[in-house]
Every structure is written in structure tokens, then in C-alpha cells.
Amino acid sequence: IKTINNMKKLILFLLFVLTAGGAAYAIFDQYTISRDKLPQEAQEMLKEYFPKAKVGMIKVDKHLLKKTDYDVRLVNGTTIEFSNAGKWTSVDCKTREVPEGLVPKTIRNYVKKNGNGAKIVSIVKKTTSFEVGLSDGVVMIFSRLGQFKSVKLEE
Template sequence: MKKLILTFTALLAFAIIVVSCDKDDDHQVPATSLPASASTFLNTFFKDVTIRKVEKKTPTATNKTAYSLVLANGIEVDFDQEGNWKEVESDNDTAIPTGFISSTIVSYVDTNYKTAQISAIDKVTAGFEVELTNDIDLLFDPSGQFVKIIL
């Protein structure tokens, strides 16, 4: 019996330590808590799409995402703390709106991949990573000039 109590106590202590070490400070918040520029972005490019979930995240040195939204059409949009978009991605490889994407990038895709559309775009240090509906990933520099196909 003493061994059983000791084992139970050890397991309970382990569970408490694991839970207390969890640094996941992400939590759901109302859409009204978004920065004004994020709300403007959504009203401009996703006007008639319902927001299903807004999650406030703790930005890290490598990932500056502060808000992550899931829209009713399956598109996820990530914003930084100021409300600037960081990533827009369709969860089912369908096209995303392109009005906020550099016209240089959109023209390049339209010209070189006539049967594909943009299903995701991510701001990265090197510029923009663009995923197409045909599963091809492209890298563009900050000015929107094509750099390479990402393998």
C-alpha cells in the first residue's frame, strides 16, 4: 500500500510539473480585440466571410504571429501585433483572394501557371513564399520578383 501511495504521489507531481511548464499562452479572443488594421484587412478582402475563431498568440523571436484567425471558408489568416498580415492560407488548397498580394507576384503566377491559383502566401525574411493549388511552392523577393521554385 505504501508503494502504491508513493507511486501515485510521484505521478501526480510529474503531472503538475508538466502542466506548469507549458508555455502555451495562446487563447481565444473576440474578433473585436483585433488591431484596427487587421479588421480593415478582413473587411476589405474577406468582407462577407464569417470569422470562426480568433486566437491571440504569444509572438516569439522567430514567429511574430500575434493573432491567428480561422474563417468560415477554411482560410487561416495570421497577423502580427500591429495587425499586418503575415500569412494567408487555404486549408483545402483552394484559391485565396489576391487583392492584397503584389501585382507582380499575381502576374507572374497568371503568366507562368495558367491552370493554378495561389492557395497560400507567407511573408518570410527573404520575401514571400507562395503556394499554388498545383502544390508548387515559389519564392519571391520583397519587391515581388520571382527568385526560385522551392523544393
């Protein structure tokens, strides 16, 4: 009977630790609509490329080992992710066209020539590439220098 009681105590203690750990992790993320919580470069990007758009929500992701990043959702549905330094890492305008200045000129020209009239609705900056989503569901992958690499269909 003593070992059963000890097991119950151990299980309750482990449950408490797991619950407390989950609650502690949840406080790292913060939600706001205040643009001034963003790094200066992110504020300037929003002002330049989305001057009239209202911010619906900003999620400040604070990671234990990684640096903070920012997820911005505009009222019109556009989502933009920023790094800790305020550099954009992805822009998803859903059905609207991504502002021209955010897409490198070589990529814009390639899509205009080979995109069958589709418009660029999302762009993701990866370490070695850009992933460009088109309005027809096609995703084109380009090198960081804007050279076309491949095409894939969105899942």
C-alpha cells in the first residue's frame, strides 16, 4: 500500500511539473496591436508597403533559445513575419498582390513572363532561396539572387 501511495504522489508531482511548465512557456508569447512593440525596421516596412492597413494583431514570439520574432496580422488578412532584427521573413497577402517593392525585380520579371498571368500573393525568404506563391496555387522557388530553380504545387 505504501508503494501505491508513493506512486500516486509521484504521478501527481509529475502532472504538476508538466502543467506548470506549460503555463510558464505560454507567458513567453505576447499579443498586442501596438506597432511600437515592433523593431524600428519592421515599423518602417509596414509604413512603406502597407501604409493604410490597420494592424489586427501582433504576436510577439519569445523563444527560450531562439531570438524573439514577430507575427503581424493586418485587418485585411495579410500576415507578415519579422525576425528579431525587424527584417521581414514572409509576407502572405492571401488573394491580394504582394507589394512590388518586396519582390526582387528579377523574380517579378520572371513571374510576369512565365506565370500565365498569375499574380504574386506570397513570398517567403529562406536561408538560400525565395518561395513565391502565385494566385493560381503554384509556388516558384528562386535562388537568393533571383534565379529560377523549380516549381511546386501548393498542398
